[in-house]
Amino acid sequence: MANPSWGMVIDNDKCTGCNACVIACQSENNIPINEEDHFTQRRPIQWIRIERYWEGEFPNVKARFIPVLCQHCADAPCEPVCPVYATYHNDQGLNVQVYNRCIGTRFCANGCPYQVRHFNFWEPEWPDSLENQLNPDVTVRTRGIMEKCTFCVQRIQRTKRESEKNNTSIKDGDRQLNPACVNGCATDALVFGDFNNPESKVSKMKKKELGHGGHGDHSDHDGHKEHDEKRGYHLLEEYGTHPSVVYLKKVDYESKTVEKH
Amino acid sequence: MIPGDFQFSKPPKNKLILLGVLGSIGFIVFAVIALIATFHISSWIDKPIVFAGEAPDQPIEFPHTIHVQELGLDCTFCHTNVTKGASASIPAVNLCMSCHTQLGDGSTEIEKLREIHAKKDVIQWTRVHRMPDHVRFIHEAHVKRFSGTRLVVEKITDSTNQIRLTEAKTIKAGAKIGETLDIAASGTCSICHGDVSKMHKVEQVRTLKMSDCVDCHRENDAPTDCTTCHY
Structure with missing residues (x-):
C-alpha cells in the first residue's frame, strides 16, 4: 500500500471558537503553560490557535474563527532554510521537526507565513500539580529549540504499531489515530485522515469541496453556482506552499456573503 | 675553548628547583587536559576509553x-x-x-x-540503560521483530553465545543456514543487553548511541525515518 499522506480538513462553518482544540493540544503535547507576559511579549507556544476576526459594525458584530495549525506544506518554506536539516518532509506527508537536531537558529519561524512555529524562549515549567500529567510519549522540549504541530505523530506511530501487531489496517477516523485537537473538537470541525486513501473522509471532502483542480484553484469559470457549492481553500495559497490542511469557507446566508479569510 | 665564545652559565640551584617545579605543574595540567579530552572525544565516538566506570552498585545486590x-x-x-x-x-x-x-x-x-x-516501600534501583529524553524506544516492537518463528537464518557470523546486534538476523548460535528457529521473547534480550544471565552486576554492554541504533535498523530493513524514534 502506498504511504499515507496525512492531512486535515477544517470546516470554518462548524468552528465555534471554543478553544477546546488548543487545550487538548496543550495537554497532549507537553506544551508549557502560556502566562500573561508570554502573550504580551508575543512569545506564547500554541501549536494550534484560534484566530478571531470581528466582522460588521457594532450592533451586528459577528465573530469569525479560524483554527490555525502547522499546515504541513508540501512545499514548506521552513524546510530549505534549516541549516541542520532539523525540519524535513517525511514519506507520510508530515513536516517533521527533529528536536535533537535543532540548534535554534529560528530561520524556519521567519520563513513560515502561517506563524505556527514556536521557539522555546524559556525553560518549560509546569506547576507542581501538573508535573504528573506530562505525556510520556512526547519529548519535553528544552529552551532554545523550535517546536510546532506534529499532527500528533506519537499517536500515528502508536496506531501503526498496534495495527502491525494485530495485522489490521489503520482505520479512517480512528480516535487512537486522530490528533488531540480533532478528538477534542466538539463540532467535528476538524477532520483528520489520509489524503492518499480515496475512501477516507478527508479525501472525499477535499474532492467535493476543492474540486479536481486542487490547491483551491476553483475559479468562477463554471458560473456562480459552482462557486457557492465548493467551499474549499488553503490558507495563503498564493504563496504556493501546497498545504496539507484544507479549509472550508464559512457560509453566512444571513449576510449573503461567502467569507474567505 | 675559544675565548669570547658563548658559554652556558650554570644556573643557580634555587632557579633550577623553580624550573623543575613549574615544569612538573605544567606537565600535570597538560596530562589532566589530555585525559579529559580523551574521555570526551572517545565517549563521543564509542565507549569512553578512560574513566569508563564499572557497573553501578544497586541498593540490593540482585544476582x-x-x-x-x-x-x-x-x-x-x-x-x-x-x-x-x-x-x-x-x-x-x-x-x-x-x-x-x-x-x-x-x-x-x-x-x-x-x-x-x-515498610511497603519500593526498591530504588539504579538505572543502567537510559535513553535520552528525545528517544522513544519501544521494547515491544523490537522483541516482536526478533522473536517468533523465523524461517531462515540468513547468515551466521558469530559462533559464540555473544550475539551482537549487527548480526541480529542470527539470533541463535550454532544454527545452520536455512534452519527454522523458534525464538522466545527472552531469546532476543541479549542482542542489546548482552548476556545478562552471566552478569553478577548488570552493566551496559552496547554503547546504545544513535549510530548503534541506525546501523541495526539499516541491517534489518527497519524504518530510518527520524519520526520512528524522535517525536
Whole structure:
C-alpha cells in the first residue's frame, strides 16, 4: 500500500471558537503553560490557535474563527532554510521537526507565513500539580529549540504499531489515530485522515469541496453556482506552499456573503 | 675553548628547583587536559576509553546469575511488560516476595528486601540503560521483530553465545543456514543487553548511541525515518 499522506480538513462553518482544540493540544503535547507576559511579549507556544476576526459594525458584530495549525506544506518554506536539516518532509506527508537536531537558529519561524512555529524562549515549567500529567510519549522540549504541530505523530506511530501487531489496517477516523485537537473538537470541525486513501473522509471532502483542480484553484469559470457549492481553500495559497490542511469557507446566508479569510 | 665564545652559565640551584617545579605543574595540567579530552572525544565516538566506570552498585545486590542461570527463570517472568509496551518494567517487590517469604533466610540482601517489603516501600534501583529524553524506544516492537518463528537464518557470523546486534538476523548460535528457529521473547534480550544471565552486576554492554541504533535498523530493513524514534 502506498504511504499515507496525512492531512486535515477544517470546516470554518462548524468552528465555534471554543478553544477546546488548543487545550487538548496543550495537554497532549507537553506544551508549557502560556502566562500573561508570554502573550504580551508575543512569545506564547500554541501549536494550534484560534484566530478571531470581528466582522460588521457594532450592533451586528459577528465573530469569525479560524483554527490555525502547522499546515504541513508540501512545499514548506521552513524546510530549505534549516541549516541542520532539523525540519524535513517525511514519506507520510508530515513536516517533521527533529528536536535533537535543532540548534535554534529560528530561520524556519521567519520563513513560515502561517506563524505556527514556536521557539522555546524559556525553560518549560509546569506547576507542581501538573508535573504528573506530562505525556510520556512526547519529548519535553528544552529552551532554545523550535517546536510546532506534529499532527500528533506519537499517536500515528502508536496506531501503526498496534495495527502491525494485530495485522489490521489503520482505520479512517480512528480516535487512537486522530490528533488531540480533532478528538477534542466538539463540532467535528476538524477532520483528520489520509489524503492518499480515496475512501477516507478527508479525501472525499477535499474532492467535493476543492474540486479536481486542487490547491483551491476553483475559479468562477463554471458560473456562480459552482462557486457557492465548493467551499474549499488553503490558507495563503498564493504563496504556493501546497498545504496539507484544507479549509472550508464559512457560509453566512444571513449576510449573503461567502467569507474567505 | 675559544675565548669570547658563548658559554652556558650554570644556573643557580634555587632557579633550577623553580624550573623543575613549574615544569612538573605544567606537565600535570597538560596530562589532566589530555585525559579529559580523551574521555570526551572517545565517549563521543564509542565507549569512553578512560574513566569508563564499572557497573553501578544497586541498593540490593540482585544476582541475575542465580535467578536466570541456575534457576532458569525466563526474562519475561519478571520483566513482564517487555512484550506488551514501551518499557520492559521492573517487577514489584511483591513478585520478589512470592518466593522470598520462604527462601533465602540468612542472606543480608534478602533481609534488606524483606525490610523494604515490610515498610511497603519500593526498591530504588539504579538505572543502567537510559535513553535520552528525545528517544522513544519501544521494547515491544523490537522483541516482536526478533522473536517468533523465523524461517531462515540468513547468515551466521558469530559462533559464540555473544550475539551482537549487527548480526541480529542470527539470533541463535550454532544454527545452520536455512534452519527454522523458534525464538522466545527472552531469546532476543541479549542482542542489546548482552548476556545478562552471566552478569553478577548488570552493566551496559552496547554503547546504545544513535549510530548503534541506525546501523541495526539499516541491517534489518527497519524504518530510518527520524519520526520512528524522535517525536
